[in-house]
Amino acid sequence: MEIGLVGLGKMGGNMRTRLRDAGHTVVGYDRNAELSDASSLEDMVGKLPAPRVVWVMVPAGDPTRETVRTLRDLLDEGDLVVDGGNSRWTDDQENAALLAERGIGFVDCGVSGGVWGLKNGYALMCGGSAEDVAKVQPAFDALKPEGDSGFVHAGRAPGAGHFAKMVHNGIEYAIMQSYAEGFELLEKVDLVENVTEVFDSWREGTVIRSWLLDLLVEALKEDTHLDQIAGYAEDSGEGRWTVEAAIDHAVPLNVIAASLFARFTSRQEESPAMKAIAAMRNQFGGHATRTAPPPGGDAS
Amino acid sequence: MEIGLVGLGKMGGNMRTRLRDAGHTVVGYDRNAELSDASSLEDMVGKLPAPRVVWVMVPAGDPTRETVRTLRDLLDEGDLVVDGGNSRWTDDQENAALLAERGIGFVDCGVSGGVWGLKNGYALMCGGSAEDVAKVQPAFDALKPEGDSGFVHAGRAPGAGHFAKMVHNGIEYAIMQSYAEGFELLEKVDLVENVTEVFDSWREGTVIRSWLLDLLVEALKEDTHLDQIAGYAEDSGEGRWTVEAAIDHAVPLNVIAASLFARFTSRQEESPAMKAIAAMRNQFGGHATRTAPPPGGDAS
């Protein structure tokens, strides 16, 4: 098929390659002219045969929203936009409605796979009408991994795909935290002498073998005590949205929320909450509290 | 090698089969005469050539403790006992000391694999001196999976193997809870129409692919909404001991502890804590509280 692809960063660029390797014609557009196949969004649209399919792969939020609005003006009735970025499912509902006003179709697609996707394929979770999804299916087939898994049409309403991907990421946070807590405990005890070997041994025959475990073992083999890595983790929107969605539906999400909070904590130089704890202890018990350290100093 | 094997239940029986399939001679003993190769522990010991290796595969705690004490009287200096059950690492330290008084060696070995171990091999995590471990290595090689992983000598002190296995189980609790929370959220929203297909799609190309995910998909394919399964989970000792060990070492273990507590909660017909919450709400706000339901009735 012929397909437009907006956003040729690390993810978009690799996806273009994988689509072309599968024999599809991709007209890519990126603000960076060196990466781009077209001089503008308008130029890209002009190079595609109608009915057109344009896959948007730009950051979630305003960049995606603006791209969708621009495409709404450039595309015609019967064309189709795919949002393959990390949009919140509620954005999909707004974007789909905007495009529907002009008779333009919409499919949202959560994409997992990171830098490994080019070689192994991307896991795809999409939402949209069966008709719209069918129009993109050749591209989905090229992008997904080879086996029976790796693609799902999660629901017919816009946002179903991104919702499924969002929950995937929430689960991912908690699984990572699970291994991380186990790692910390093993590192702290003297009884277990080689933590890397223990994790490596778990890769076969255990209940907890997984791809994330494989990755952690790779990291430990490079840096046994992770001395070169700071104990600091960003969070993307999906983890936050997962907890918010759970709250909306009264779903208790203890471990996913705790995993998200652990990332928040990891980014704090000092915890205001723990200052309050220390202040109360100081008031009631004459417990020794440390005064705040000089800048750059050691608070523990 | 020739090896004694005490306890021929589901796990022990399968391990005997796998050892024999690898060409080893196993003299098994079980209180159930139909399963047993020997009429008594003494008979089993008598059938083994010195120096003897006896693998104990009985429930943790008193049964293991008693078996070790009996073997201490039956075995000779230079013989070796392997505890392959689910003992707490502190029990290993006691049992090793008891046996050492008589010059009998000790290796503790955590075994993972469940009913799948017979076919795929068991993941093994052992503790003990290099000399003692070497004596059991042929059996370890027969029991472990085929690849490079699945076996580790976690440390030289007694208990290192069971400690590693214990942490494995703590991680297992939390990974299971991670998927479970994601499942509940997807079940609760209408947006995602086929939760089983979403989980199935995650088996390839995603960050969260794992053996536990494979198992969950199997279960969902049999019973899409798990209508036939009660939301109830036992916990074995390992999860509890993991949290206790973390407390001893001042390691924050938020998600593993929350996973353990979720199992406790799942087994309560009614929560005394939530009764207290309801009682306070009733006092301060005239909030409607439900009176306790009649037996067998519906509290929610």
Add this chain to the structure above:
Amino acid sequence: MEIGLVGLGKMGGNMRTRLRDAGHTVVGYDRNAELSDASSLEDMVGKLPAPRVVWVMVPAGDPTRETVRTLRDLLDEGDLVVDGGNSRWTDDQENAALLAERGIGFVDCGVSGGVWGLKNGYALMCGGSAEDVAKVQPAFDALKPEGDSGFVHAGRAPGAGHFAKMVHNGIEYAIMQSYAEGFELLEKVDLVENVTEVFDSWREGTVIRSWLLDLLVEALKEDTHLDQIAGYAEDSGEGRWTVEAAIDHAVPLNVIAASLFARFTSRQEESPAMKAIAAMRNQFGGHATRTAPPPGGDAS
């Protein structure tokens, strides 16, 4: 001062009484004619001298939003609306903007005190410009408790008061859960023979003495083991919004979130998450799982 009061339910009715007891003139309106001093909102507005102050005490969300829209049409420039309900702070920002279009002032006010407020006074947390707050100050002074505390002008932007009240409620959830967990532990052990007496003793001289503790002791004296109370707790919006606000600001809120989730769990007849746990256990270990109980039966 003269003040309009919309909503004469349990809270609004008691507040009217307390305002009148302090010498203020209150024109109350309620859809229930038996409670109302006016035949309609329009009638109520007509009975107030300009510049008017109208205190809205109706359920958060649409009822408050609709009341504000109606008042916007009935009031004049220079008049003022106070939202004393449980609105989300973001609603305040919208309502304030709507009223500002017509030159009508707005003060949001979180009110705590429940059924005890009539006698002891209500704790008040308000947001709005200093000028607007000053116009309502006589009413605030009548409603608040007698001492130095119990009233705060939390910020000049609309929503500051409800935000402070929201955080108050989040803290409240977690403090209640703190006592509740302690209660459950004491109830479970045989060592402590009279849990009610223990809680009662804590009311003086301890670090944890509080008004909530007093309430819990009252409840325990009426029903020692809380046999007549179901372990079931609703949650109002404030607890949820607190966690959402924390997520927006990357604040780790472990205990408040866990307290909210405990309420969610308390309302589930059966946990889908724990069904998933049981299903996985069943797959990997042949662990005995219970089949779902017959309706009305016992799942634990």
Add this chain to the structure above:
Amino acid sequence: MEIGLVGLGKMGGNMRTRLRDAGHTVVGYDRNAELSDASSLEDMVGKLPAPRVVWVMVPAGDPTRETVRTLRDLLDEGDLVVDGGNSRWTDDQENAALLAERGIGFVDCGVSGGVWGLKNGYALMCGGSAEDVAKVQPAFDALKPEGDSGFVHAGRAPGAGHFAKMVHNGIEYAIMQSYAEGFELLEKVDLVENVTEVFDSWREGTVIRSWLLDLLVEALKEDTHLDQIAGYAEDSGEGRWTVEAAIDHAVPLNVIAASLFARFTSRQEESPAMKAIAAMRNQFGGHATRTAPPPGGDAS
């Protein structure tokens, strides 16, 4: 009554004063001769009339254990030892048994009140037989606060008092964390302009008014943003034991455990768990990870 008092530190010294102010005769012993009324434990015992009562107020664990053993040799049948320190309830059971061998009675007593106890009285939670408790009652009456509360005979078995005090401390951790999380959220938002005033206003008329809130307000008035206090909190044994006791009894203790873990985290300069998270992120996504900062540098 006449009573021996071992350990005249901050707590013990103040308790001696309060006992004497009530008219009791106290023979205190401390290793520090300047504080001591006796030259040795033996000298102290010699100065007491039989049957003797000796209150031990030394650090939990070995110091208390050794003091009890020494007293066991110095005291006679019919004498009585009170352990008023922070012993684990399991220690009480051992100490009581040791003393019982010689016909010496035992009462355990958890004491709350800190530096405020001298003036306001100490909350006391004791365990032991009714006969033994009766022998100490005059001292209890002198030490407790004036009102009806502040003293409880929690159970007849040794350890009942310390168990109740332990749960008190677990609850204390969680209540402190509740306020602390609320403080952090308010500090982070711009909407609320004066956090200290908000907390101060909560001291009357709210659901969350408490003694701990009073203390926090005192601290905030001295140092509005707690700039002079490090976000660092020690934990005593009681918080840990509370979680362990809950695990033993399968009681879900989510907020108390999370509060304990927050203290552990506050004492870490860097989190091994979060290093593992960062390492996995780096492997799968090419996510930028920070390398470990130079000593003294900024990891956030």
